[in-house]
Structures are given as structure tokens and as C-alpha cells.
Amino acid sequence: MNQTTVNPWLGKLYRDRNTQFLFLQIVGWFSLSLISFFSLTLWYNQQSFAYIAHTLLQSVLGVAVSWPLRSVFHYLWNKPLALRLLLTIVSVLLCSLIWSALRIGTFLWMTDETDVWADFGGWLFGSIMIFLCWAAFYHGIKYYQLLQSEHEALLNFAAENKEEQLKRSRAETIAQEAQLKMLRYQLNPHFLFNTLNAISALVVGRSAANANTMIMQLSNFLRYSLENDPIKRVTLDQEVSALKLYLNIEKTRFADRLELEFDVDDAAHDVRIPSLLLQPLVENAIKYAIAPAEKGGKISIFAKLDDGHLIIEVKDTGPGIDVKKHSMSSGPGIGLKNTVDRLSAFYGDNYTFELRGPDGGGMTIYIRLPLEKQTAESNAVLGLGR
Known part of the structure; x- marks a missing residue:
């Protein structure tokens, strides 16, 4: 942005009331000289030096006589209105009398005129009007200056209030981000503990190849988890890809005992949701539905759009639970409670999270989130695709 250089005198004129008063006095009274010259001096064909000099001198006298009025009006500013009005009129009449007398006296002194005092009333009337x-x-x-001062005070107050609100908002945002990071990072030790137990079991069982494969898959998943910002949302497509990294680990562990099904509506791929939202839900299903069953079971992930919302369902074919006897605080596993806390931090009360127990067994986790869709085109506009 180009900076405009302001003349120092103009800057002082704008800020300093004394400089403004002096400037207006000079401009005002000598503008009166011009008016007097064109309307009186030229009109009466009085173009000699004495008459022109008197036209200028009366403006100098006007500056001198009117100067004390500023102090008088300043003193009267906070007085009662009636007293203020009365003394203002008296001051105006007094100054008019003094200026008229000085004008006539100097006029007689500088010119050859003699019979001027007889017209004192005309001179006085003009002085009173001026x-x-x-x-x-x-x-x-x-x-006007008082109004401007009040306006500037209101603007300063509004700016300070806005700055205070911004500081408070930033503090609240930092606190919320800290909470979200804490909740997200709780998942990593929880998940890592379960996975390392599985790898340990493979090593004990002398399944070195499977253990090595699981270690590599764990490395890929943890790299994604640690590199991904827990505050930012990711697209559902990215979330499903991350979930598959995790499920590759579990497929190595359970082999044919774990059956997977994905049914994601194409229109829902670009909807943005909190990162690693589905992993603890699927992990919970594996721990409580797949692992205890001798023949394993099936986990299904469904996602679709519905009336401005994203619907996600995570279903399993396990024994199910009595949803009336479980809550998020006492339900199976830390993963569900953690997920609910994260959804609350992201969406407030504008979401739905329910545990449903179908009559045929198994459990369904039903999530309904407000739509937050960001297409590739809008990414390009925001410069996020670079």
C-alpha cells in the first residue's frame, strides 16, 4: 500500500485547535477585506492607497478585537443556556461597538473624510452582523469538533472492543485446538497398544512374516496419523483411505475372519469431517464384535448425503449391546467416548451420534453431521491445491 506524505503544516492544522483558529481568523477577516474592496471601495470609486489600506487595516483590527471572544465563549461553554446566550449577545455588541469606533477613527485618520460619525449607526449595524x-x-x-471528538471516541472504543473480542476469540480457539489435539492424540497410544499386542502375539506364534508386514502397515498408518493436523478437517475420501491403512493391519491379524464392506455415495466423497473419525469406531467394532467371535464377522461402512447432512453408519455382526443400558461414558471402549467429545468440540450440538442395536444382532453406530463440502474447484480458488 502506498503511503501518502502529508505536509507538516497541514498535519498541524488538522490536529492543533490553536492553529485552526489562527488560520480561520486570517482567512475570514481578509476575505471580508476582499468583499469590502469589491462592494464598497470600487463601488464608491475610492481606489487611492489610503482607502485600500484602510480596508486591510480594518481586517487587522477585526482579528485583534475578535480574538478575546474565543476565551469568552470558551468560558461560557458549560454555563446555563440562558446565561450563555445573554453574555454572548453582550460580547457581540461590545466588540461591534469597539470595532466600529476603531474603523471610523482610523478611516478619518487615513483619509480626507470629515463627516463620518453621523453614519455611526450604519457602521455599527454592519459590525453587529459580522x-x-x-x-x-x-x-x-x-x-462540529465536539461531534467529531465523540465520533472518534466511539470509533476508538469500538476498535478496542473489537480487539478485545479478537483476543478472547483467539484464546478460545487456542483452548479448543488444545482440546481437539488432546482428544485426537489419545487415540494413538490406545490404538498402538492394541496393535503392538497383536504383533507380539504373531512373534510369539512365530509368524515372523505376518509380524513384519504388520509392522510396516503400522508404520504407514502412524505416519499418516502424525503428519495429519488434528485440527483440520479432511474429505471423506481421505478419511476412508486412512481407515483402509488401519484395516490393512487388522486384515493381516485376522485374515479371513474379518470381512469388510464399503458403500460410500459418490456425492459424499468431498464432504469434510474431522480426521481419523472412523478409525476408533471400527477399532471398537473389531475389539468387541470380531475378535471374540470364533468365525470373526463383518464390518460395514455406509455414507450418504441426506437433506444437507452427511449420514455415516458403522455396522458390525457381533453380539450387539443393549443400548438402553449403555451410555457414552459407560459404553464399550474409550474410542466411542473420545469420538463424541471430538464431535462436540467440532460441531457443538449440531450433530447426532447414536448406538443402535438391530433386532438381528450386531450394533450400528449412526452419525449425522452438517454438510461441509469443499470441492476441488473451491480448493483451487483458495490456493489449497498447490
């Missing part, structure tokens, strides 16, 4: 205009301009400018 000083009334002076008083009106002074009060008008004073009220």
Missing part, C-alpha cells in the same frame, strides 16, 4: 456571523461560525465549528 460579529454575529463570527459567533455563529465559532459555535458551529465548536459543535
